[in-house]
Amino acid sequence: xxxxxxxxxxxxxxxxxxxxxxxxxxxxxxxxxxxxxxxxxxxxxxxxxxxxxxxxxxxxxxxxxxxxxxxxxxxxxxxxxxxxxxxxxxxxxxxxxxxxxxxxxxxxxxxxxxxxxxxxxxxxxxxxxxxxxxxxxxxxxxxxxxxxxxxxxxxxxxxxxxxxxxxxxxxxxxxxxxxxxxxxxxxxxxxxxxxxxxxxxxxxxxxxxxxxxxxxxxxxxxxxxxxxxxxxxxxxxxxxxxxxxxxxxxxxxxxxxxxxxxxxxxxxxxxxxxxxxxxxx
Amino acid sequence: xxxxxxxxxxxxxxxxxxxxxxxxxxxxxxxxxxxxxxxxxxxxxxxxxxxxxxxxxxxxxxxxxxxxxxxxxxxxxxxxxxxxxxxxxxxxxxxxxxxxxxxxxxxxxxxxxxxxxxxxxxxxxxxxxxxxxxxxxxxxxxxxxxxxxxxxxxxxxxxxxxxxxxxxxxxxxxxxxxxxxxxxxxxxxxxxxxxxxxxxxxxxxxxxxxxxxxxxxxxxxxxxxxxxxxxxxxxxxxxxxxxxxxxxxxxxxxxxxxxxxxxxxxxxxxxxxxxxxxxxxxxxxxxxxxxxxxxxxxxxxxxxxxxxxxxxxxxxxxxxxxxxxxxxxxxxxxxxxxxxx
Numbered sequence: 001x002x003x004x005x006x007x008x009x010x011x012x013x014x015x016x017x018x019x020x021x022x023x024x025x026x027x028x029x030x031x032x033x034x035x036x037x038x039x040x041x042x043x044x045x046x047x048x049x050x051x052x053x054x055x056x057x058x059x060x061x062x063x064x065x066x067x068x069x070x071x072x073x074x075x076x077x078x079x080x081x082x083x084x085x086x087x088x089x090x091x092x093x094x095x096x097x098x099x100x101x102x103x104x105x106x107x108x109x110x111x112x113x114x115x116x117x118x119x120x121x122x123x124x125x126x127x128x129x130x131x132x133x134x135x136x137x138x139x140x141x142x143x144x145x146x147x148x149x150x151x152x153x154x155x156x157x158x159x160x161x162x163x164x165x166x167x168x169x170x171x172x173x174x175x176x177x178x179x180x181x182x183x184x185x186x187x188x189x190x191x192x193x194x195x196x197x198x199x200x201x202x203x204x205x206x207x208x209x210x211x212x213x214x215x216x217x218x219x220x221x222x223x224x225x226x227x228x229x230x231x232x233x234x235x236x237x238x239x240x241x242x243x244x245x246x247x248x249x250x251x252x253x254x255x256x257x258x259x260x261x262x263x264x265x266x267x268x269x270x271x272x273x274x275x276x277x278x279x280x281x
Numbered sequence: 282x283x284x285x286x287x288x289x290x291x292x293x294x295x296x297x298x299x300x301x302x303x304x305x306x307x308x309x310x311x312x313x314x315x316x317x318x319x320x321x322x323x324x325x326x327x328x329x330x331x332x333x334x335x336x337x338x339x340x341x342x343x344x345x346x347x348x349x350x351x352x353x354x355x356x357x358x359x360x361x362x363x364x365x366x367x368x369x370x371x372x373x374x375x376x377x378x379x380x381x382x383x384x385x386x387x388x389x390x391x392x393x394x395x396x397x398x399x400x401x402x403x404x405x406x407x408x409x410x411x412x413x414x415x416x417x418x419x420x421x422x423x424x425x426x427x428x429x430x431x432x433x434x435x436x437x438x439x440x441x442x443x444x445x446x447x448x449x450x451x452x453x454x455x456x457x458x459x460x461x462x463x464x465x466x467x468x469x470x471x472x473x474x475x476x477x478x479x480x481x482x483x484x485x486x487x488x489x490x491x492x493x494x495x496x497x498x499x500x501x502x503x504x505x506x507x508x509x510x511x512x513x514x515x516x517x518x519x520x521x522x523x524x525x526x527x528x529x530x531x532x533x534x535x536x537x538x539x540x541x542x543x544x545x546x547x548x549x550x551x552x553x554x555x556x557x558x559x560x561x562x563x564x565x566x567x568x569x570x571x572x573x574x575x576x577x578x579x580x581x582x583x584x585x586x587x588x589x590x591x592x593x594x595x596x597x598x599x600x601x602x603x604x605x606x607x608x609x610x611x612x613x614x615x616x617x618x619x620x621x622x
Contacts, residue, residue: 171390172385172386172387172390172391173390173391173392173393173394175345175385175391176383176385176391176392176453176456177393178343178345178377179343179345179377179378179382179383179385180377180378180382180405180408180456181373181374181375181376181377181378181379181408181409182374182378182408183371183374186408190404191393194393194395194396195393195394195395
């Protein structure tokens with residue numbers, strides 16, 4: 001097992017951009033984890049004069065917002081919220097998506113028909129409005145935002161999984177597995193899924209990126225959890241001052257952009273590393 | 282040979298199996314009343330053109346017919362005296378791979394591309410036999426040695442795309458015999474391989490069979506393969522068995538006119554140069570347009586009015602062999618050979 005992990009790491013490392021992305025993701029995770037130690041006090045506390053520009057006061061390296069809160073602290077704590085929601089939403093979406101897509105393709109017939117109509121039903125509802133509706137109904141809490149984002153982003157994963165499964169289902173090795181006496185579940189998840197996984201993993205990492213954006217949008221509109229700091233909320237709060245103190249929006253905006261970019265790069269790298277056909281190149 | 286063969290216990294007994302394809306154009310009889318037995322240690326070859334129902338027969342035995350469109354509509358498949366149709370899906374899963382194994386046509390696509398050969402072998406072993414990973418690994422190495430893969434230990438870590446076609450087919454055979462099956466069904470096992478490799482693979486299968494005493498069904502369209510491996514030959518045409526004979530007898534004196542055509546269309550070394558291969562004129566009738574009477578009538582030079590009106594039944598014409606052909610029947614009686622078993 002170990003030599004194969006090293007092998008995988010080597011293949012991943014061959015893609016420079018992916019390594020940069022991974023470093024960025026690790027950096028963001030590091031900041032998120034270290035936030036309570038760097039800023040032991042509540043980041044939503046007012047600590048100084050409002051609207052100090054970044055790099056002016058060494059106490060506030062990224063400046064302060066319109067209320068005099070430390071932007072650096074809010075970014076650090078916001079990373080926690082954003083990553084947590086992104087990750088959990090993506091896991092939720094991936095689990096739902098793979099289950100629905102795999103079942104639809106493997107069993108076919110009326111099961112496929114039913115599940116895909118169900119998927120389309122979800123697709124026809126505008127995503128953001130759906131998220132806002134769920135949050136409005138369930139309440140403005142972190143968990144509910146996560147569920148809401150997961151529930152709207154699983155459809156592309158289901159469709160992709162189904163497409164992959166459909167092309168794999170009739171391959172000879174699946175027939176060979178059946179002839180070997182393997183059960184449906186075993187074939188679906190033990191044999192077909194590993195083959196279908198590379199593109200799904202790539203899409204899942206994009207879903208994390210998408211979830212980050214959704215969370216930002218929800219918070220921007222003021223429907224996020226009011227008790228936690230988040231990047232989207234910071235942008236939302238700063239939007240009234242965008243002509244004068246644009247950095248209040250720009251700093252979290254940059255953070256979102258870099259994180260989303262990094263996640264995409266990592267997904268790309270995974271795609272290369274997971275594809276066995278590229279192994280010997 | 283034939284006599285000693287019949288004394289061995291019958292492991293597979295297919296009894297007037299009927300498989301139909303349920304399509305938009307109607308219900309098509311893809312396998313029509315096929316009967317067939319395989320004894321322990323016996324090799325039966327099923328020969329026929331593509332679409333004659335030979336692969337469907339194999340899949341029907343395994344209960345792996347693609348449904349829709351194919352479904353068993355009649356007959357029975359008994360394995361070691363058990364009616365396979367009566368088993369639950371779970372029980373059937375225990376039969377597949379353990380008692381009855383299958384080797385497929387294209388070895389390059391029959392292995393899971395994302396797992397190493399070793400992992401797949403180990404999984405195959407552990408799926409049926411609850412042994413430790415370590416023990417399964419030891420057995421996997423042993424299996425690879427048995428199918429003559431050099432450097433077996435190291436080959437376990439190879440991915441399927443790192444192996445040649447012949448190597449992959451050896452691995453497939455190793456997986457098929459991993460749990461000591463009593464019956465091995467090989468569906469066109471050498472069709473996708475180079476000619477030089479073909480002989481090696483066939484020899485390997487014969488050798489493994491001789492060692493284990495398993496029954497072997499080889500499905501092929503290649504009479505060369507039949508001649509090299511089979512004890513008995515079943516010739517299928519348009520979903521029906523048209524001839525069943527011991528291999529030497531069949532090559533010496535094919536009875537059914539279709540079998541004759543097949544043999545005539547096979548190149549051989551002692552054919553004189555310039556002598557063209559005989560082809561069978563026309564083509565297999567579509568299953569939706571099967572004629573009344575013999576299904577081969579439109580391509581048969583000896584077809585009589587009787588052939589066009591009446592469907593010839595499988596009749597024991599010579600000792601140990603049956604054929605469904607009026608022309609053969611008449612010919613034999615004309616030569617004064619007593620028709621009968």
